[in-house]
Amino acid sequence: MFIVMISLLGCKTMYKTLPFSETPIPEVPDYTDSNNWAVLPGQYPNELISIIGKSEPKEVDVFFIYPTLLTDRKDPAWNADLSRDELRKDVLSKSIKFQASSWGKAGNIYAPFYRQSHYKTYVPPYDIDGPPSWQIAYSDIKNAFEYYLKHYNKGKGIIIAGHSQGSIMAKELLKDYFDGKDIQELLVAAYLPGVRVKVGELGTIKAMTKPDQIGGFVSWNSYKRKNYPKTYDQWYKGGITTNPITWDESITTSRTKHLGTLNSDEKIYKNAIDIRIIDGLIWSSVPRIPKRFLLSFIKSYHFADVNLFWKDIEVNSLLRAEKWKQKYISK
Numbered sequence: 001m002f003i004v005m006i007s008l009l010g011c012k013t014m015y016k017t018l019p020f021s022e023t024p025i026p027e028v029p030d031y032t033d034s035n036n037w038a039v040l041p042g043q044y045p046n047e048l049i050s051i052i053g054k055s056e057p058k059e060v061d062v063f064f065i066y067p068t069l070l071t072d073r074k075d076p077a078w079n080a081d082l083s084r085d086e087l088r089k090d091v092l093s094k095s096i097k098f099q100a101s102s103w104g105k106a107g108n109i110y111a112p113f114y115r116q117s118h119y120k121t122y123v124p125p126y127d128i129d130g131p132p133s134w135q136i137a138y139s140d141i142k143n144a145f146e147y148y149l150k151h152y153n154k155g156k157g158i159i160i161a162g163h164s165q166g167s168i169m170a171k172e173l174l175k176d177y178f179d180g181k182d183i184q185e186l187l188v189a190a191y192l193p194g195v196r197v198k199v200g201e202l203g204t205i206k207a208m209t210k211p212d213q214i215g216g217f218v219s220w221n222s223y224k225r226k227n228y229p230k231t232y233d234q235w236y237k238g239g240i241t242t243n244p245i246t247w248d249e250s251i252t253t254s255r256t257k258h259l260g261t262l263n264s265d266e267k268i269y270k271n272a273i274d275i276r277i278i279d280g281l282i283w284s285s286v287p288r289i290p291k292r293f294l295l296s297f298i299k300s301y302h303f304a305d306v307n308l309f310w311k312d313i314e315v316n317s318l319l320r321a322e323k324w325k326q327k328y329i330s331k
Contacts, residue, residue, distance in 0.1 A: 017120060018076050020132050026081040026115050029140055031147040036082065038091050039064070039100065039111040041152075047097040051266065052104035059329060060107035060157040060188055060321040063148060063173075065141060065166035066095035067194065071119040078133040079115040088113065095163070098262060099306040103161050103191070106317035110152065112144035116165060134168075141169045145177065157188040157324040159317060163306055164194035167219070171197065174217070179203035188324040190217035191313065193305035196239030196280060207240045211247035211316055214324045218242035222301035222308055225276065225283040229300065236280035243277055244309040247316050251277045255285070260311030261304075263289050268311050284308060 017023075029036040039048060044055060069090045070080045080087050091113065100109055117133040160178075162170040170192055178184045179202060189208065197207075197219040208216035220242050223229060229236060245253045253275050260268040269289045276283045286296045287308065295301075301308060 017078075020078050023076055023078055025136065026077075026079055027083070029082055029113060029115070029143075031112060031144045036113050037111065037144075038066070038088070038096055038113050039109045041108040041110070044109070045092050045096065047092045048101055048104065048109070051097055051101040051262075055104060055108070058106070058108050058156075058321075059325055060159060061148075061153060062100070062103040062107040062109045062159045062161055062317075063145060064096075064100040064103065064109055064111040065114075065160075065162035065169045066091055066099070066111065066116075067162070067164035067166045068116060068119050068122075069094065070116055075118065078118050078121065079136045080118075082113050082115065095166075098264070098310075099163055100161070102262070102306060102310045102313040103159055103317050105314055106321040107157070107159050107188075110148050112140065114140035114144065114169075122165070137165070138169055138172055141173065142176070145173055149177075149183070153186070156186070157321065157328065158183075158186045159188045159321070160190040160192075162192060162194075164302070167192040167195040171195065171202065174202050174205050179205055184215070185328065187215050189214055189317070189320045191317070192217055192219040193244075194221060194302060195219065196221065196236055198238055199240060207242065208247070209249050212319050212323050214320050214327070218244065218247070220244055220282050220305065221280065222282045222284055222305050224295075224299045224301060225285055227283075227299045228281075232280070239280040241277050241280060241282060243275070244282070244316075245275060245312050247312075255288070258309075258312065259315055261287050261289060262307050262310035265290065270311070273308060 034040055100111055115136050117137045121133045160170050160173060170190060174190055178187050206216045208218055219240055221236055243250050243253060245257050255271045255274040258271050258273050260270045261272040262268055272287045272289055274285050284301055286292055
């Protein structure tokens with residue numbers, strides 16, 4: 001079965017916890033210290049190498065932001081304490097290995113550890129306590145990205161990639177650093193699965209509707225065929241939905257065009273799904289992978305937004321990286 005990632009949107013689980021004002025704020029990470037990066041080029045963790053192998057330097061970078069992994073109902077924390085080894089291990093063994101890896105051939109991966117918000121930040125009734133927790137998480141992402149720009153980028157193209165909470169952070173980076181800014185031409189593409197992106201939300205950064213288009217974004221939310229989330233209107237309806245198999249405006253796509261799902265056995269299963277695009281959602285068939293029977297009982301495939309299309313993302317990000325290099329490196 002798929003690696004279990006967090007299904008962030010639409011959950012109504014109740015948490016008993018202290019108010020944000022009564023919980024300690026974890027220490028601010030120092031991004032001059034490589035220990036505060038989950039991934040840096042030349043220091044790829046074994047979890048990543050096991051999927052993509054060793055990587056040579058490239059002319060494009062990937063700035064990857066992982067999703068919510070701080071989920072324990074009994075955990076009083078509102079933000080992750082980066083001194084907790086189990087949280088660091090989760091980031092590497094789950095998100096870096098099975099998600100960030102899909103962009104590993106297209107660019108040099110940079111992935112900061114950050115004081116991610118607890119799952120409950122996004123779950124009612126914690127609307128009052130959620131924003132300050134979210135602001136702490138985003139302040140880390142901003143600091144890491146600014147350090148990356150100053151010390152690592154050196155004019156290379158940039159792929160922004162995330163999932164769920166990571167895509168929420170990525171949307172803000174696009175608004176703050178790329179929309180109408182000097183470095184906008186460095187943007188190869190932004191991959192924002194697991195959140196809703198509305199028309200016009202990212203200003204001059206537009207949705208891409210061709211597989212070789214650059215400078216824009218793609219986004220999708222995955223759900224089992226013929227099912228709607230209970231929170232459809234709140235979290236999904238009206239969102240721009242990319243077809244992550246054809247990368248164009250195709251509404252339906254057969255499994256014969258699907259390049260591959262990365263499963264928890266570290267194998268890629270080609271022609272595993274067919275999809276249909278509806279307003280704000282991708283409807284997916286039950287993937288043809290080992291133990292698929294278990295997936296037939298799951299309606300939300302949010303946890304697998306990246307895994308389902310792992311090979312499709314890999315091939316597409318390579319294509320966009322090449323297009324960006326042709327346009328800007330050859331100047």
